[in-house]
Amino acid sequence: MADSIDRRDFFKGAALGAAGLVVTTEKTADAAAVPASPPPVTLPTNAHAHDLAYAQAQQSAVAAPVRATVTSQGRPASDFMVDVLKKIGFEYAAINPGSTFQGLHESLINYGKNTAPELLTCLHEEAAVAMAHGYAKAAGKPMLVAVHGTVGLLHSSMALFQAWADRVPVVLIVGHHRNPSGVINRPHSAQDMGLLVRSFVKFDDEATTLERFAEATMRAYKIAMTPPMGPVVLTVAAELQESIVTNEPRIPELVVPAPPQGEAAAVREAARLLVNAESPLIQIAKLGRTPKAWDLLIELADLLQAPVDTMGYSSWQKFPSWHPLYGTGGRGYTPDVTLGLEVTDMSAQARAARANNRKTISISAEHLFQGSNIHDYGRYADVDLAIAADAEATLPSLIEEIRRQMTPARKSVVQARGQRVAAAHKEGQLDGIREARHGWDASPVSVPRLIAELGSQITNDDWAIVSGHQFTGDWQRRLLNHDKPYRYNGDCGGFGIGYDTPASVGGALAHKKSGRLSVAIVGDGDLNFSPGVLWTAAHHKIPLLFIVHNNRAYHAEVMIIQRMCGVRGRGNENAHIGNVIADPDPNYAALAKAYGMYSEGPIEHPKDLQGAYQRALAKVRAGEPALIDVVSQPR
Amino acid sequence: MKTLTLGAFLAVAVTVSAQAPAPLAAPTGNAQRGKVVFETQLRCFACHGYDGQTGSPRLVPMARAEDVFLAYVRKPATQGMPSFAAISEQQLRDVYAYIRSIPQAAPSPESVPLIKGILDRRSKAN
Numbered sequence: 178m179a180d181s182i183d184r185r186d187f188f189k190g191a192a193l194g195a196a197g198l199v200v201t202t203e204k205t206a207d208a209a210a211v212p213a214s215p216p217p218v219t220l221p222t223n224a225h226a227h228d229l230a231y232a233q234a235q236q237s238a239v240a241a242p243v244r245a246t247v248t249s250q251g252r253p254a255s256d257f258m259v260d261v262l263k264k265i266g267f268e269y270a271a272i273n274p275g276s277t278f279q280g281l282h283e284s285l286i287n288y289g290k291n292t293a294p295e296l297l298t299c300l301h302e303e304a305a306v307a308m309a310h311g312y313a314k315a316a317g318k319p320m321l322v323a324v325h326g327t328v329g330l331l332h333s334s335m336a337l338f339q340a341w342a343d344r345v346p347v348v349l350i351v352g353h354h355r356n357p358s359g360v361i362n363r364p365h366s367a368q369d370m371g372l373l374v375r376s377f378v379k380f381d382d383e384a385t386t387l388e389r390f391a392e393a394t395m396r397a398y399k400i401a402m403t404p405p406m407g408p409v410v411l412t413v414a415a416e417l418q419e420s421i422v423t424n425e426p427r428i429p430e431l432v433v434p435a436p437p438q439g440e441a442a443a444v445r446e447a448a449r450l451l452v453n454a455e456s457p458l459i460q461i462a463k464l465g466r467t468p469k470a471w472d473l474l475i476e477l478a479d480l481l482q483a484p485v486d487t488m489g490y491s492s493w494q495k496f497p498s499w500h501p502l503y504g505t506g507g508r509g510y511t512p513d514v515t516l517g518l519e520v521t522d523m524s525a526q527a528r529a530a531r532a533n534n535r536k537t538i539s540i541s542a543e544h545l546f547q548g549s550n551i552h553d554y555g556r557y558a559d560v561d562l563a564i565a566a567d568a569e570a571t572l573p574s575l576i577e578e579i580r581r582q583m584t585p586a587r588k589s590v591v592q593a594r595g596q597r598v599a600a601a602h603k604e605g606q607l608d609g610i611r612e613a614r615h616g617w618d619a620s621p622v623s624v625p626r627l628i629a630e631l632g633s634q635i636t637n638d639d640w641a642i643v644s645g646h647q648f649t650g651d652w653q654r655r656l657l658n659h660d661k662p663y664r665y666n667g668d669c670g671g672f673g674i675g676y677d678t679p680a681s682v683g684g685a686l687a688h689k690k691s692g693r694l695s696v697a698i699v700g701d702g703d704l705n706f707s708p709g710v711l712w713t714a715a716h717h718k719i720p721l722l723f724i725v726h727n728n729r730a731y732h733a734e735v736m737i738i739q740r741m742c743g744v745r746g747r748g749n750e751n752a753h754i755g756n757v758i759a760d761p762d763p764n765y766a767a768l769a770k771a772y773g774m775y776s777e778g779p780i781e782h783p784k785d786l787q788g789a790y791q792r793a794l795a796k797v798r799a800g801e802p803a804l805i806d807v808v809s810q811p812r
Numbered sequence: 813m814k815t816l817t818l819g820a821f822l823a824v825a826v827t828v829s830a831q832a833p834a835p836l837a838a839p840t841g842n843a844q845r846g847k848v849v850f851e852t853q854l855r856c857f858a859c860h861g862y863d864g865q866t867g868s869p870r871l872v873p874m875a876r877a878e879d880v881f882l883a884y885v886r887k888p889a890t891q892g893m894p895s896f897a898a899i900s901e902q903q904l905r906d907v908y909a910y911i912r913s914i915p916q917a918a919p920s921p922e923s924v925p926l927i928k929g930i931l932d933r934r935s936k937a938n
């Protein structure tokens with residue numbers, strides 16, 4: 178098999194073709210190759226030296242015949258691959274094009290008619306995977322991603338890491354060449370492609386035959402969706418994609434395993450501890466694979482009248498923010514039994530409990546975890562009762578058992594506790610809301626003002642915040658009533674910047690069908706990692722309001738470096754170097770306009786927010802994305 | 813006797829704690845110069861907001877007396893706060909004067925319709 182022209186240099190190749198460089202094609206992929214003599218390289222008169230160097234290299238790459246196929250010669254193997262993907266039911270495939278999957282790409286758009294999956298054109302592979310990450314959390318199922326061999330996979334690696342750390346399923350196909358020739362194709366191929374990202378994917382495989390492709394794809398999907406969920410990678414050689422089907426294999430059925438439930442005796446013991454606790458606390462992190470978890474958790478909390486701690490930025494936070502039991506119980510509430518539901522790391526709680534003769538229970542699929550190169554699994558959790566099971570799947574039996582063990586005497590204790598906790602939470606939350614008054618009229622705009630103005634205009638919408646809140650503190654949950662499971666889509670998982678902007682587009686895409694109003698509050702630092710995704714949102718008409726929390730810096734790092742300057746006694750005069758994004762001040766409204774999106778800003782005065790939000794939200798409600806650039810206080 | 817002594821002590825303590833804090837003495841530094849130091853040299857706004865009100869902890873209203881403020885900034889009690897040991901005393905007095913010059917009154921929550929609306933909705937939520 179010979180090699181093909183590489184995609185990133187397609188336009189250069191086209192220019193060369195116009196200048197007389199002819200690509201030779203073969204009739205079938207498997208036909209014996211008859212090398213054509215390479216034509217002489219000629220270039221336009223205005224060509225540069227590097228064009229000649231490229232042309233010579235390219236000529237080497239195309240000296241052997243190209244694998245272009247004539248469709249009348251048979252059924253392309255990549256058409257069969259599309260049938261497999263359709264059987265799984267992918268709605269979308271986020272791609273950044275590459276010649277190592279040109280066969281599959283062509284089949285998706287022509288044979289597959291660009292529906293289910295529909296291609297989403299992404300301008301960076303990290304954005305493609307991050308979109309899939311945000312989509313999976315909002316839609317409850319994976320998006321397909323296809324990327325170029327090595328280069329595309331490496332670009333996507335950061336977002337795969339985030340999905341891994343967030344326990345979110347993504348199915349990624351990467352192309353390569355099994356027998357690469359030419360200076361361009363060789364670097365796009367690898368002996369072991371999956372090795373490049375194996376530290377942070379749950380499964381990877383290479384499909385070497387069509388039968389294996391069908392099985393590996395089904396297996397990859399199942400593994401991605403089985404708790405603890407995670408991204409998976411499937412390598413598919415260009416040669417296989419572009420071959421002709423000779424003996425079509427059967428496509429197996431996709432059966433995603435039912436998630437594991439907690440063992441009955443262990444669940445009984447957990448219920449016993451919780452029913453008899455004087456001050457239980459429920460902590461949650463990666464709980465909420467499906468919306469059912471939301472209702473089940475409310476039921477559990479109400480039954481125990483136990484506060485629910487949503488555990489900050491690493492949590493999906495699937496509990497209503499204005500619920501009377503939302504919080505940690507109020508001042509002085511010291512839990513004697515702590516129940517962790519899909520909490521990745523309970524080691525600190527367990528250590529503290531051991532030291533004080535208190536109990537910890539962990540129900541999590543993390544106990545089934547087999548190992549990782551990444552330290553996100555934390556320290557050893559010295560809990561009293563560990564149940565290796567999916568917490569969401571275990572909640573029904575735990576609730577049933579608690580009901581069974583709850584005596585009238587305990588019920589009255591529980592009710593009294595609930596009243597105390599609710600009163601403490603309510604007063605604390607009202608105080609938290611009142612804090613928004615500080616700096617209310619400040620310029621640049623304060624973060625609570627930015628959020629409160631938004632909240633006032635979406636009260637009658639079915640809204641969803643599709644960005645994280647790592648850089649806006651807990652103001653979202655203080656000022657907006659997160660009363661539905663989709664109100665908040667979680668944070669990045671791996672505490673790496675560059676997730677919010679593209680993941681928001683994926684989340685908004687998932688909400689598009691239901692007509693929900695999607696809003697993302699993204700930092701300027703985050704936006705600058707994948708600004709091209711603004712074009713993707715505009716191009717695919719994904720309705721979403723971006724609000725840029727533009728504090729003109731990587732602000733967390735500003736504070737960190739200032740502290741370091743202080744520790745070393747060298748003054749703060751230079752602390753901004755390497756941290757601020759100013760001088761010149763980027764104009765994000767202009768950036769959005771350049772990508773074809775409605776935008777306003779920069780807005781520096783809070784009095785200008787209301788009108789800008791109104792105009793932008795009108796666009797979003799009409800089905801378009803829009804962006805408002807708000808120059809904001811640092812914190 | 814012991815009881816009486818303790819009771820007398822508590823009575824004094826309650827009396828002292830019920831008194832309003834003594835008003836702070838007027839700053840001695842130059843607020844205009846202090847604003848420049850606050851924003852460009854010490855870059856205090858990074859944690860405390862441009863007007864000392866939006867960050868954490870808030871600097872306005874300033875509760876510390878001038879010399880207490882100077883001592884704290886030179887040797888903070890928390891890890892998160894940088895130590896500004898090298899800066900001149902006059903510059904710190906200027907910064908203090910600037911912070912004291914910032915208008916203190918945040919609006920009452922009930923006087924801001926948006927905040928009042930949120931408080932009402934939260935109150936009704938449960």
